[in-house]
Amino acid sequence: MNEKLTILIVDDDDVDRMAVRRALGKTGLEPVIEEAGTCAAALNALREGNHDCALLDYLLPDGDGLKLLRDIRTADILTPVVMLTGQRDERLIVELIRAGAADYLSKDELSGETLGHAVQTAIRLYQAERDQLRAHTELEAAHRELQSSHEQLLQAEKLASIGQLAAGVAHEINNPVGYVYSNLGTLQKYIDNLYQMLEGYAHLETLVSDEDALHTVQALKKELDLEYLKEDVRDLVSESREGISRVKGIVQDLKDFSHVDEAEWQWADLHRGLDSTLNIVNNEIKYKAEVVKNYGELPEVECLASQINQVFMNLLVNAAHAIEERGTITVRTGTEGDDAWVEISDTGKGMNAETRKKIFDPFFTTKPVGTGTGLGLSLSYSIVHKHHGRISVESEPGHGSTFRLWLPLRQPEQMAE
Ligand SMILES: Nc1ncnc2c1ncn2[C@@H]1O[C@H](COP(=O)(O)OP(=O)(O)OP(=O)(O)O)[C@@H](O)[C@H]1O
Numbered sequence: 545m546n547e548k549l550t551i552l553i554v555d556d557d558d559v560d561r562m563a564v565r566r567a568l569g570k571t572g573l574e575p576v577i578e579e580a581g582t583c584a585a586a587l588n589a590l591r592e593g594n595h596d597c598a599l600l601d602y603l604l605p606d607g608d609g610l611k612l613l614r615d616i617r618t619a620d621i622l623t624p625v626v627m628l629t630g631q632r633d634e635r636l637i638v639e640l641i642r643a644g645a646a647d648y649l650s651k652d653e654l655s656g657e658t659l660g661h662a663v664q665t666a667i668r669l670y671q672a673e674r675d676q677l678r679a680h681t682e683l684e685a686a687h688r689e690l691q692s693s694h695e696q697l698l699q700a701e702k703l704a705s706i707g708q709l710a711a712g713v714a715h716e717i718n719n720p721v722g723y724v725y726s727n728l729g730t731l732q733k734y735i736d737n738l739y740q741m742l743e744g745y746a747h748l749e750t751l752v753s754d755e756d757a758l759h760t761v762q763a764l765k766k767e768l769d770l771e772y773l774k775e776d777v778r779d780l781v782s783e784s785r786e787g788i789s790r791v792k793g794i795v796q797d798l799k800d801f802s803h804v805d806e807a808e809w810q811w812a813d814l815h816r817g818l819d820s821t822l823n824i825v826n827n828e829i830k831y832k833a834e835v836v837k838n839y840g841e842l843p844e845v846e847c848l849a850s851q852i853n854q855v856f857m858n859l860l861v862n863a864a865h866a867i868e869e870r871g872t873i874t875v876r877t878g879t880e881g882d883d884a885w886v887e888i889s890d891t892g893k894g895m896n897a898e899t900r901k902k903i904f905d906p907f908f909t910t911k912p913v914g915t916g917t918g919l920g921l922s923l924s925y926s927i928v929h930k931h932h933g934r935i936s937v938e939s940e941p942g943h944g945s946t947f948r949l950w951l952p953l954r955q956p957e958q959m960a961e
């Protein structure tokens with residue numbers, strides 16, 4: 545050992561302390577020696593200092609060595625302890641060792657050699673244990689990290705494939721919907737033409753002298769309720785057109801949301817992303833909350849639009865879930881310096897400080913088993929991080945939550961064309 549050892553002697557008796565000092569002097573270790581006279585002082589010193597070893601007397605004014613040993617372990621102090629005492633009680637020795645003492649020496653037979661040996665063995669043992677513990681903790685952390693990035697990848701892949709599927713379906717639907725929409729337009733025009741024609745014929749009725757024929761036509765007119773029919777045909781066509789244009793909107797939203805054709809860095813309109821995402825999660829939100837849009841001025845932002853939409857979706861769905869009965873979700877946007885920001889706040893149940901600290905951890909969820917995976921926010925966090933942006937949260941229990949994300953308008957290295 546190159547560096548000098550620091551050893552703490554814990555004993556209330558001056559003469560005994562001197563004896564221990566003397567014995568230490570003969571070990572050849574030449575340690576730096578510190579002293580404490582009570583359990584409390586010893587605990588304090590061990591907590592503050594960086595001792596290589598502590599030599600503990602069993603009987604102290606404010607407690608016994610066994611209790612002190614236990615206190616040392618509960619305080620997570622990793623200094624090895626060698627007990628020194630005048631008593632020779634086998635049962636006590638066993639208890640001391642169980643409580644974490646590295647070794648046990650009788651004060652009566654304290655020689656430089658035994659003491660030096662005990663101290664060095666204790667230190668070596670603890671060092672090995674500590675190394676093992678550290679390696680274990682590191683391994684555990686690495687394993688956790690690996691697992692979480694694996695799950696995140698799966699989740700991202702899942703979302704991407706859902707997006708791809710949606711975009712595929714949207715593409716297939718797009719064509720038929722397109723011609724139905726345009727045919728309905730033509731139909732409307734033709735119907736108007738037919739009505740004009742009908743008007744023309746109606747005028748001719750006055751010129752008809754054949755009473756029977758006239759009667760038949762008028763009876764038919766009445767039976768078919770021509771006036772109502774004319775009204776209704778118009779309504780039917782325009783309702784159908786409206787329905788189809790809603791389908792067109794959904795198809796467009798799906799395409800915007802997945803951006804599958806453009807899974808590249810691109811310049812995107814965040815408002816458009818927010819709107820299409822809101823339409824997509826509408827089902828999940830509409831029974832819970834009224835959505836208030838408070839959009840500011842936003843230039844286009846350089847981003848991976850489909851991923852940013854996933855962030856919006858996670859935040860919006862979380863906001864809806866946080867609302868128990870009915871509430872409001874407010875979406876605000878704006879710019880600040882070179883960043884665009886988007887804020888999503890809800891009037892839901894909010895979070896306490898402890899929850900707030902953990903929400904970006906993978907797998908952290910307060911939702912019932914099988915409901916939430918706890919990956920929404922951790923995935924969102926990594927997406928925002930990839931964009932060189934940041935995400936913040938303000939929340940109080942009972943006062944709702946506000947999530948805000950900042951995205952640089954332009955990525956550091958020019959990534960989009
Ligand atoms: N707007 C919010 N209000 C209150 N708590 C929230 C809000 N958003 C997130 N949380 C808390 O953060 C936790 C983690 O959210 P996260 O989106 O990561 O996972 P989740 O919603 O539980 O599950 P999922 O993986 O399905 O999204 C939630 O379980 C909830 O406790």
Ligand SMILES: [Mg+2]
Nearest residue numbers: 858862920921
């Ligand atoms: Mg969530």
